[in-house]
Amino acid sequence: MSDGGERTVEPAEPLPRGRPDPATDAFLAHRRLLFTVAYEMLGSATDAEDVLQETWLRWAGVDLTTVQDQRAYLVRITTRPALSRLRTLDRRKESYVGPWLPEPLLTAPDVAEDIELADSVSMAMLLVLETLTPTERAVFVLREVFDLAYDEIAEAIDKSPVTVRQIAHRARAHVAARRPRGVVSSAETRDALAAFQRAVETGDIQSLLAILAPDVVALNDGGGIKQALPRPIVGADQVARLFAIYWNTIGATATLQPTQVNGYPALIVRLNGELDSVMAVRIDDGLISGIYAVRNPEKLSHMERETSLHR
Incomplete structure (x- = not known):
């Protein structure tokens, strides 16, 4: 823990076995990003780790010569199981006992130093994201936080780019009306x-x-x-x-x-x-x-x- 001098560790993701190879190197290079994408969509670190396991299994079978942008591709294949799991979580929350809150993370100092990242993963913002539909949440997170292009998001959620733009506009207005007033330091x-x-x-x-x-x-x-x-x-x-x-x-x-x-x-x-x-x-x-x-x-x-x- 931070107050006990313990070193910072990464989220508990699946670690590919065997000797390093290009697919493994790419996955490990982007794993913090992929965990963050899944966590922001789900509000649950445990479920985010499960999503990363599914992402690795999909990524391991990809022909890397067909991938032009590894970051965008990995984010896309993380989004699909995250969106599916988000819909399952929404159903589970209906029978949850008492108020549901996101799973808190003891974050490393570098998170606080990135003001936009800290704002996007704050408990207050995650609760605002809970008021979006699963598709709206996925589009908002991918566009506003991770700056994916509309056509990339469209491929990730199986919608047209025109529809994604409409969803993004609706989600942006919804969040703006409910998020904390101004960035809080x-x-x-x-x-x-x-x-x-x-x-x-x-x-x-x-x-x-x-x-x-x-x-x-x-x-x-x-x-x-x-x-x-x-x-x-x-x-x-x-x-x-x-x-x-x-x-x-x-x-x-x-x-x-x-x-x-x-x-x-x-x-x-x-x-x-x-x-x-x-x-x-x-x-x-x-x-x-x-x-x-x-x-x-x-x-x-x-x-x-x-x-x-x-x-």
């Missing part, structure tokens, strides 16, 4: 989180109210495995009281540890020294407008090591 997020942490640890309701937006929303994902809020809590008064009660209940055994999640400052909650949950926030106009706490242990495996993403 890491420093701004860090300052807001520090004020929030101090207020929670001291039980200062007024300080909590001062940093929370009037319409703040708190979401808690326990996945039916860990106790969690069954529905969103809305409004500064309700959320401030919630955290005051929460910390009064667990404070004797709990610590809040600043960290870097999905490219932005976040907090790790530890109970008796053990990882209990990860808390990310959305900032609008300098105030916390969204609090996203993931407790589901099945979603916390990527908090044990840093993940380096790439565009």
Whole structure:
């Protein structure tokens, strides 16, 4: 982990076996990019790794002499299983217990340094992408984040370039209406989180109210495995009281540890020294407008090591 001096490692992808060859070299050269594509489409690192396994199996059978642009080709063949899996995930979410949140990643410092990448993988943005249809999400991610040409996207999702342009325009407008207002810097997020942490640890309701937006929303994902809020809590008064009660209940055994999640400052909650949950926030106009706490242990495996993403 970042606070313990452990080295940065790559996402856990399939490692091709045998002696290096051109196909293996190309796949390994682009694997961080492919993982990032799949993760942004799915909001799940575990499913993204499964998609990379499928991508490798397809890539291993390709005649490289027919491939003009290996990056574009690999992104295309990653998109197809990711889109299929995204539709399956949408059906699974219908029976999910309580609010569903993306799987958080303990990200390497280089992610935060790329402002556009950090913004695109932030918990706040991933939740905005959840409001798109699977096809809209795929088109938005490939066009706006990875700058693929419309004809390349069309081939990846089996649509015409004209249709892809229409989908991209619709998705762009949808995201623009729902994303955080303006790009929020890491420093701004860090300052807001520090004020929030101090207020929670001291039980200062007024300080909590001062940093929370009037319409703040708190979401808690326990996945039916860990106790969690069954529905969103809305409004500064309700959320401030919630955290005051929460910390009064667990404070004797709990610590809040600043960290870097999905490219932005976040907090790790530890109970008796053990990882209990990860808390990310959305900032609008300098105030916390969204609090996203993931407790589901099945979603916390990527908090044990840093993940380096790439565009």
